[in-house]
Amino acid sequence: MKSILTKPSSRIYGATRQAPGSKSISNRILLLSSLTPTKTQLKDLLNSEDTNIMINATYAFGARVQRSQPEWSIHKLTLLTSKHSELFLGNSGTSARSLSAMLSCYQGNYFLYGLQRIHERPLQDMLFSLRTIGTNIKHLFRPSCLPLFIRPLATVKDSIRVLLDGSTSSQYITALLMVLPMYKRKLGKGITLLIHSIVTSKPYVTMTLLLLERLGMIVHRYGWKLFSTCIIANRYTGPSFCIEMDISSASYYLILGLVNRSNLKLLSICLYNVQGDFFLVCILKRMGCSILVSRSDVSIYKQARKLLPLRIACHSIPDVSMVLLIVTLITACSISLSGIRSWRLKETDRLLAMTMELRKLGVVVECGIDFISAYSLPTSHLNKDSTININTYGDHRIAMCFAVISSQGVNVRIMNHQCINKTFPSFYYVFNSLAG
Known part of the structure; x- marks a missing residue:
């Protein structure tokens, strides 16, 4: 096992520094921008293992990411590059949750897997909610954990109310908020997300709502119990973002x-x-x-x-x-x-x-x-x-x-x-x- 000895010092000099871009914002914007039909410019995007995993995943949506300092650009090339993809997600919980939800609304066969730890992190609450819509998601080993097989949509109900336990992880809510507009566009039906517990990490949910709004979609929030989708544009738009x-x-x-x-x-x-x-x-x-x-x-x-x-x-x-x-x-x-x-x-x-x-x-x-x-x-x-x-x-x-x-x-x-x-x-x- 490799290690590093940190440099000891009893004094820290006054200095000016800049932290890297937000991982939470970077991964959300990468996924949502891959769905837009226009080119999106991203400044100060985080360059790390987690974001590289998400960048690789955007290829499944027909998008391409290019870097020219100091900006990145993401451009939609086709509706969907492949109907059959295997995606390695490392130990990225954000990618595992958001991609499991997003790929479930496409008519393809996908296999999601990662490192051992991500195979131990449960997705039960989110997968239960997705299955009420009609998604076809199967686990390979442990129930409601990666590796997962995602297959084409099954029959979808006429009236859709999605229930979710919001106390485990705000990433479950974020994943569903990002994917529900896609279901509404594909199915032409209104979808309501109902939270039946206390929401944890509320600021991350608020972040998701703000980013979605910038991309042309508003989710109406009624307290922290009810969310309903409302498309305000014919399609997602791809503005420029500074992370x-x-x-x-x-x-x-x-x-x-x-x-x-x-x-x-x-x-x-x-x-x-x-x-x-x-x-x-x-x-x-x-x-x-x-x-x-x-x-x-x-x-x-x-x-x-x-x-x-x-x-x-x-x-x-x-x-x-x-x-x-x-x-x-x-x-x-x-x-x-x-x-x-x-x-x-x-x-x-x-x-x-x-x-x-x-x-x-x-x-x-x-x-x-x-x-x-x-x-x-x-x-x-x-x-x-x-x-x-x-x-x-x-x-x-x-x-x-x-x-x-x-x-x-x-x-x-x-x-x-x-x-x-x-x-x-x-x-x-x-x-x-x-x-x-």
Whole structure:
């Protein structure tokens, strides 16, 4: 197993950096743009394993993606390139869910598969909803998991009301919201999506609705229980998009501003964005950071007073909340996070993984089905002459979280460090460039 020793430093120099483009926006736009009959220009599209998987998948929709710095373009060439395709999805949960839904409305035979972990991540709630429409999806091994065979549509009911449990993953809702307009156009029937539970990660659903609207389709939302499709254009349109910087990727630099005294400025992150993870800025303010937000950047530095303990419900920000646990190790500030049941269904069981790795560093951790609490002595108690091996479990966010510890002069060896290629391939280069 390959590893990397992060560059230890007790000081982070003030610097200006730019995080990569948002993975959530990039993958949504790639899929939706592949359905448009016109050329779409994409600026600051994320270039990573996850987006490359989605780019390869767009070929199944007859689209082609071309890159000419600094922009990408995606152009629809044919209605559908192949009626028979095998798509490798790696460990990309976003691709697995959105493509399973989208391909189900085409009259073809498709086989979706990936790495072992993606074969363990369930799709049961979403597949149940799709089957009520009349889709023909069969699993190969484990029920309601990849690998999946997707076959031509079966008989479709006249009146369609799709039920979905929204408490497991917002990606299920996103996948259905993106595909329901396609069903309406193909079938000529109105389709209603009914959510019968509390919706998790609501900002990601809001993001999907905003992007769909820009492409010529509006989904009427009635609270968080009912969604109905309404096509306002004869076909999808392909405007130009500038992809926002990824707040989740930027969070590791924001935390550096919290635990170090040097200023950090992050470009292309502003108050007016569609990512719910921007709420992290509000959390850091509560903990004692001084933050200045302008139209084009965020500047952050730690104030002199002691950081305050934190208790927060993370239903809307499950991914970005992970890095807050590193704060407890560096500052001895107690932190309690709840509403994180979805951590168990990510690239690994993040609740278990974070608990095990934090305990290696002397953090007192208590966790349950839906929460984790942590308290630690400052990093000054760690032996800085030794090296601490961190197992990433193949999870990119775990790798980046624990790399932050090296800013306190601790030698950290990240095992299977290449997993960061999923969303932030240049992370170690940019992170080490901040250390003096």
